[in-house]
Amino acid sequence: MKVADVPGLPEGVADHLESGGIEELYPPQAEAVEAGVAEGESLVASVPTASGKTLVAELAMLSAVERGGKALYIVPLRALAGEKATEFEEFEQFGFSVGVSTGNYEDDGSRLSGNDIIVATSEKVDSLVRNGAGWIDDLSCVVADEVHLVDDDHRGPTLEVTLAKLRQRVQDLQVVALSATVGNADEIAEWLDAELVDSTWRPIDLRTGVHYGQGVHYDDGTQEELATGGSDSQTAAIVEDTLQDGGSTLVFVNSRRNAEAAARRLADVTKQGISDDDRQRLREVADEIRGVSDTETSDDLADAVEKGAAFHHAGLAREHRELVEDAFRERAIKVVSATPTLAAGVNTPSRRVVVRDWQRYDGTAGGMQPLSVLEVHQMFGRAGRPGRDPYGEAVLLANNHDELEELFDRYIYAEPEPVRSKLAAEPALRTHVLAAVATGFTTTEDALHEFLGETLYATQTDDPGRLKRVTKDVLAYLERNGFVEREDGTLRATSTGHLVSQLYVDPMSAATLVDGLRAAERGETASSGRQRASGDPEEAGFQTAGEMQETDSEADSDADGEGASPTPFGLFHLVSRTPDMYELYLRSGDREQYTELAYEREDELLGSAPREEEAAFEDWLSALKTAKLLEDWASELDEDRIAERYGVGPGDIRGKVETAEWLLHAAERLAGDLDDVESAAAVREARKRVEYGVREELLDLAGVRDVGRKRARRLYNAGIESRADLRNAEKSLVLGAVRGREKTAERILENVGHPDPEMDAVSADADAAAAAEEADRSGQANLGDFS
DNA sequence: TTTCGAGACCTCTAGACAGCATGTC
DNA sequence: CTAGAGGTCTCGAAA
Structure with a gap:
């Protein structure tokens, strides 16, 4: 099918695409058009990465807007929002305006309601719906990119609920769901009442295989020796072979440390035979990397980049990642060793992909767990750059013949797993049930069940009672915490409930914050809690045996209701123990160190502490470590010192700070809701200090x-x-x-x-x-x- | 005395969304 | 409780 034959496109678009080199549609694209994507039909496209999904989305959105209304493109990552928006901007010449909305970025100038195409993350869309964005009703088309992510425990339910909500709210909404190839695309299509295009077609060949011994065994039955010299490791041998062929390699490993170590070693392979042009460019990139941050991570990365290698993981600052991605796309960097960040993120194709580690540590499972077929295939999908490589190759590594066969069975010949909804879990339902009630979307328990019946979960489950049971528990939780009230069977959100829904925090986080703020008002801290918990101080609380130096008078005066305003450190700890703050790992020795710190600063820690022998104590300490990191940041300690002290990268520091800002903002609003003016002021100051990373005396200047x-x-x-x-x-x-x-x-x-x-x-x-x-x-x- | 390498032992573990109001070195 | 790569320490032999 020719682009010119696509119905419903605005004047000039077909010509424009043709002049850009797109005349003939790829087979899956043609199928999508035949299924009616350009005529308002809903569609699920389950196709490999880089097989032209974006064009399908564009055809749907442009034709939908042409018929009247707006189009919304939902992305899983903020970084992708910018990338997609840039792609869509090529149609601005035909009068389509493109807007972006994510948590940290909102298009200025044109408001969203004035845009024809809006790109946003699923959480942002959810938030916009919650906060009553009027333009939602004008939507005629929604595209959900990477829908297979509804399978994700943490963020999947948001995408699922958001899609269900949009469909219920907007009549005849066209839904275009783009998915990687998964085991049950038909179920997703059925859920969305959509046509299905299920294809494994790729624009360039992808050979997959397993490396073992001297060569690679491919899925087509062929074997190839690697043309390499003396590389000892399998990975190095493959990189060297690819390099001789003028190609680049992407290596997926299972930890940050492994990524860094691999880059260091592979740099010895790539440093040979770098062209003068590349050398010059690499030096520039390395300098820019060093300029981003003073940390050791930054230096290590720059050292590797100078030799043509790089690592990539979430400990890197955003700028680091972008520099590496760009230089890799330009082919100056020859090899990148990465954690899964790169498989899910922006487009970074490579001639060869090596999935070095196919198992990953999972504490909850108690050891190494194999990656899912879907995940490995996503990594495979990065192999082969359309228009530049004749083909792509993706390989796993085996240490022995048994493993060779296992890997073939497990990943090469295997179909990806079916996508399963993770909606029936308390954390997910807590927030979405509250939102549904708070926005007046549902006002009775029955209506709530009816709505939840429209989700993917409902179409998949064999145990329909489960969702009801969890919902019931969640409602009870929300009532208990004063977020929801029930009156003659009618559900209504309290003013606090509304606020929590609007702030977009997990209700459990909000409850933690409220508890902490109330404790502050009463002057209840870890020290007073410990005093009260037992007559025998040796047994109570968290302190290590024996060492009591707190004066009774101090603790008593705190305990009898005269609340001092909370300190920044106390507030940092409070937000850090919220489920919305990702925990810092407690390393060996940390337990002792932070138990001591908890003891020293118990007067500042809001609420009562868990006892040392309780399981919750570990989390509480981990939050203390995070709080200390935030305090160091807000005391102007240099980034490199923080990175060193906590064993984190610059990206982690930025991430923690960003989350703390957000949660402190929520805490400030909640303090206002409690009419606790004093705490609200204290929280505000703590927030500012984190935001600017300064001590109190600099707050005015740093603004x-x-x-x-x-x-x-x-x-x-x-x-x-x-x-x-x-x-x-x-x-x-x-x-x-x-x-x-x-x-x-x-x-x-x-x-x-x-x-x-x-x-x-x-x-x-x-x-x-x-x-x-x-x-x-x-x-x-x-x-x-x-x- | 210093250096080097093999092997035993120890350590540590992927990712990243959200509010709000404007701007780091 | 389960794994496994990398880092580090230790010891012994060679330089």
């Missing part, structure tokens, strides 16, 4: 545009302590504080409203410069009590 934690400290040390000071500051002082950067100094003064920001003929003040140097050293200071 100025172009002034971050570093510059604020330099200015402060030079004697400029507030915005008012800055507005009236001697210019030479400011220039000295920013280490003689005239442009920077001018921008800052402009932003703060200085009457004359012009820096010509101003020379830097030596004392201020010295103070700036001093500020840099303070970030290295060993804050906190342990090394």
Whole structure:
């Protein structure tokens, strides 16, 4: 089928696509058109990656908008939202406006309601629906990318519920669901009342196989020796072979450490025979990487990149990842060893893919668990770059003949697993049941069941009672915590319930925050809890045996109702023990160290602590570790020191800070809801300190545009302590504080409203410069009590 | 005395969404 | 309780 034959497309679009080299549709695309995607028919397309799913979505959205209405494109990752939006922007010339909305990014200028095509994450869509975005009713087409993710324990239910909600709310909504090849695409199609295109067709060949001994055994029965010299490891041999063929390799491993170690070793292979052009480019990229962050992770990455290799995992800062992805796409970087981040993320195709580790540690399962077929196939799918490689190859590695056969059976010949809904789990239902009630979407338990009956879960389960039972438990939980009320069988959200739904936090997080804030009001801390818990202090609480040094009078005065306002550290701990904060791993030795810290600072820790022998104690300590990280950040400790102290990467620090900001914002609103003005102010300050990463005295300065934690400290040390000071500051002082950067100094003064920001003929003040140097050293200071 | 390598033992474990109001070095 | 790669330490032999 030709593009020109696609019905319903706006004037000019077909010509435009043809001039871009797309004349003939790929077979699955043609099937989709025949099934009516361009005429408003719902469709599930279960096809391999890179087989032209995006065009199917575009045809659906453009024709839908042409008929009237808006189109919504739901992505699983924020990083993909930008990528997709950029792709869709090529149609802006035909009058279609594209908008993006994710948690950390919202298109300015044109409001979403003015856009024809909106790209958003599933959570953001859910949130928009909850908060009553009016344009939802104007939708005529929704595209859900990577729908097989409804299988995900944590985030799958959101996508599932969101789709169900949109379908119920908007009459005749066209739903286009794009999926990887899965075992039960037909079930998904049935759920969505959609046509099905189920195909394994790929635009370029993909050979899959297993490497064992000297060569690769392929799925077509052929074997190939690798043309390599003396590489000892299997992975190195494959990389070397691919390199001789002028191709790049993507290696999937099961841990960050393995990714880094592999990159280090593979760099010895790639460093030979780098062209002068590549060398130059790699050096640039390495410099940029070093510029992103001062951490060891950053240096290690840059070292590898200079030799043509790289690693990729979530400990990297976002900028790191983008630099690596871009340089790999440009083929300057020859090999990337990655955790699954790269399999799910933006498009980074490679000539060869090596799935080195097919098992991954899973604490809940008590050991190594095999990856799912779907996951391995997703990794395989990164092999072969359309238009650049003649074919792609993806291989697993076997250590012996038995493993060779096992891998063939398990992954090469195997069909992907069916997708199963994970909706009937308390954490998922807590938030979605509350949202359904709070938005007035459902007002009775029956209506709730009716709605939940429209989900994929309902079509799949053999135990229809289960969803009802869990829903009942969840409703009881929501009532108990004062989020939902029941009156003559009518469900109604309380004002707190509405707020929680709007804030988009897990109701359990909200309950934790409310408990903590109330405890603060009553002056109830870990220390008072311990005092009360038992007459015998040796047995109560979490402290290690014997060491009591808290004065009774202090603890008593806290306990009898005179609440002091919570400290930042107490609040950091509070948000860290919320289920919405991902836990930091407690390493050996940490238990002892943080138990001691808990003891030292028990007066600040809100609510009562679990006893040391309780299972919950571990989590509580882990939250304490996170709280300490946040406190270090909000005390201007340098990133590299934090990374080193907690064994994390720059990406983890940013992630924790971002989550803390969000939860502290929720806590602030909840404190307001409790009419606890004092706590609300304390929470607000804690939030600001995390947001800017500064101590209290810099809060005013750090709010100025172009002034971050570093510059604020330099200015402060030079004697400029507030915005008012800055507005009236001697210019030479400011220039000295920013280490003689005239442009920077001018921008800052402009932003703060200085009457004359012009820096010509101003020379830097030596004392201020010295103070700036001093500020840099303070970030290295060993804050906190342990090394 | 220093250096090197094999082997025993120990350590640690993937990912990433959300609010709100604007801007780091 | 279950795994397994990598890092680190230790010991002995060679330089």
